[in-house]
Amino acid sequence: MIASAAFDILLCLLIVTVAVGSVAARDLFGAVALYIVYGLLLAIGWVRLGAVDVGLAEGAIGAGLTGVLLLGAAARLKAAPDPPRLRIVPLLLCLAVSLGLGAAVLSLSVPQPGLVPLVQENLAASGVGNPVTAVLLNFRGWDTLVESVVLVVALVGVWALAPDDLWDGRPGAAQRVKRDAVLNTFGRLLPPVGLMVGIYIVWIGAYAPGGAFQAGTVLAAVWLLAIMAGVAEPPPVRRPLWRALLVLGPAVFLLAGLHGTLWGAFMSFAPAKAKTMIMAIEFTLTLSIAVTLAMLVLGRPRRPA
């Protein structure tokens, strides 16, 4: 009991210290390196909160995609001198915000059943055994549908920043890699394992922690590694097949939702068909999320197709 509390307290202290370090670090590179560590520690924190689904999402994004995105950004952006200075007024204001939130936590920490009973009651009709997946794809499917569209919109925003002559070019730089050397070999070794883990995570999401977002992020990360290792080449952004892949998941989701209209309401699944529909959405959404997230990390087109 004491050891368990000590672990939580030490982990939280570490998380907060690393965050402070990331904000206070003298140089940009140090701030980014600490931020990567921060994401990793948060994933462990989510496990301690009994939210393994969230831990999987945070781990895949924090350990996989954020590192590549932010280290690339830190290299491309000039590191202008920005010495840490202590500003008293903002410090006091932020302290007040933290104290207010802390007081709210203290006053709210009385046992509350929340929405657990409601979810448990309807879980059998949702088509899946993992309550988080049931909420994501059935009870609050609206949120997830709109979110999957938001990802594509963000990608369109990134692509729109390309200069005119590269409007439909290829994202990312041409990778210089020594063939059959260490990185190249690693890039050929990892994708099969990554594909297996990705499929496992989306498949197990039906009744245990996992699902489309976590699996999509894993696949995106593995694809990016293959690109960086010179094993795969990102497609030009105008290639129709890839554009179709980007919207496949949201489109299937929307069609499933419209199909629900026949049964009464948009986005409602009949219990008998729910499992099939949710799995169809999950697998196509995984593909779309993987392609979208990887393209987001690669950024706008940088070279001709």
Next chain:
Amino acid sequence: MTDLLYVAALVILANVAVSAWRVLHGPARADRIMGAQLIGTSGVALLVLLYLIHGSSGVLDLALLLALLAAFAAVGYVKSRSADGAGDPEVAGGEDP
């Protein structure tokens, strides 16, 4: 048994804290990425211990995921060292083989 596992987890957490100090202070950039890599390995070990404590197989899946992605930050780092983000320390002078 559980208490011993927690003690082991605390030892690894202390390791993480020490490595985080290296990430903050460097001195070389490679040191900082190494520190992040060490924290990744420690994180996997922590999750294996937490799997034994909680007994939920999802925790082990997270360990598997972190192990799969363990090299990402470091590969992203060596790539970001060149101006165009495409370099590789294995290619001498940056020319194509």
Next chain:
Amino acid sequence: MTATLVYGLAGSVLVGVGLYGFAVRRHLLRQILAFNIIGSGLFLLFGALARRTPDGTSDPVPQAMIITGIVVAFAATALAEALAERYQELTGRTALEEDSKPAPPDEQESELRG
């Protein structure tokens, strides 16, 4: 209950830390990082409060919302990074202009020409 308290308080502190970084740091990438710290602090706060069920299971509804939140925050980060890069290309700067101090006229003109 301990977990709710410990992680909830950590989340509260993280929001303050991120806000401070967002207010004080000028470099755009540092501001993006600080903004993400605010976000993850709020997620942690939300997740901790989801844990206060009598039997200790975590409420799945906040969990699902946090997962969507994490993925959207990542997409927003990628978009913000691309904007910062383009901003640097056009203006040569990596920090936004202070509101109280307008740029000298000749500099403004060169910005308009892009």
Next chain:
Amino acid sequence: MIADAVTVLLIGAGLFFFVAGTVGFVRFPDVHSRLHALTKADNLGLGLVVLGAALQAPDAATVLKLVLVWLLTLAAAATVAQLLARSALEDGAP
């Protein structure tokens, strides 16, 4: 009962290597010796922890998963050690 004792012993031995690796990482004088301390000791430590956990595994699938965890970390460490060592050389480390 015996399995529990062996698990505790293996995890204890694993912790020893973790601590040794971290001490080397903090105390060694230059990038390459730090890299050397880190990529070997820690992965041996993780291997021992994984072995200890495997003794408690309820089924073969869990053992397989644990072994995969270790193999993936080893492959990552080997790759990263190569790349970081070369990058430090390019940066002019001794």
